[in-house]
Amino acid sequence: MSEMRAELVRKLWHGHDPFEGFDPTGIKVDMQGWGSTHPYLVTSVHEIRPALIIEVGVWKGRSVITMAKTLRALGIPGLVLAVDTWLGSSEHWAIPNMFADLRMKQGYPSLYQTFMANIIHEGLQDLVLPLPLDSGNASVLMRAHKIRAQMMHIDAGHDYRSVANDILQWWPLLESKGIFIGDDYRVDGHFPGVRRAFDELAAAGGLELEHAPTKCRIRKP
Structure with missing residues (x-):
């Protein structure tokens, strides 16, 4: 276990x-995700060799697994802190086929168990910790513990207000020379609020924003 x-x-x-004591017996392994093996998630780890990676919005953990496996492959004694409520988002509750992905049990999602x-299943417990809080409360907790x-x-x-709030909460908690990656940054008109929020971050700080299909990346001065 890393320090x-x-x-x-x-x-x-x-x-x-x-x-400790979590029993995965009977829980189906399900690696469903979107953009979870994106090159930015791997090359950024190679570039800065982070001791701590924080992912806000985890779903079933596939991108967490990608980053944790990269830490392991490089022999970096780091950690991925996975922040999510594991309750889904509004679209998961509103769209019938996405609602099914929540795998309800007695009216409550079972995403956390998945x-x-x-x-x-991937043997990554020593490189990952879950933090089952919403984005705002999790960021307050990070500040409290410095x-x-x-x-x-x-x-x-994925709406503008949510993404802008996440940026407001988490960008200050990124160390200088750190890398900030945004998911679902699209130039095809999908998720315009995501693009707007990250563009505003870059413009406000005079920062370079690079993007490749579905993600953007900003380096903090």
């Missing part, structure tokens, strides 16, 4: 590892 992981278990989980089982990351992947809400 970073041990520190966060102590601070955020009050010493109780969330994977995520945990996926991480265990926790900052070298790399972030923002993939929660």
Whole structure:
């Protein structure tokens, strides 16, 4: 276990590892995701060798797995902190076929159990920690504990207000020289709020924004 992981278990989980005693028996491994193996998620780890990566908006964990596997392959004693409520977003509740993906049990989504089982299936428990909070409360907790990351992947809400709020909350918690990655940055008219929010971040700071299909990336001065 890395020093970073041990520190966060102590601070955020009050010493109780969330994977301890979790039984994945009977939980189907499900690696469904979108853009979860994007080159930015891999090349950014190679570039800055982060001790802490924070992903906001996790779903079933496939992109977390991509980044954690890269840490492992490079021998980096780092950690991916996975921030999500695991309750889905508005579109998952509004669209029937997406609602089915929530795998309801007694009216409550079981995404968290799927995520945990996926991480265990890949043997990545020592490189991953879940934080089951909404974006705003999670960022407050990070500030309270003075926790900052070298790399972030923002993939929660897709409307302008949600994305702008995530940027407002998390950009200050990224260390200098860190990399900020946004998901669903599109130039084809889909998710215009995502593009607008990240464009505004870059413009306000005079920062370079690069993008490749479905994601953007900004380096913090």
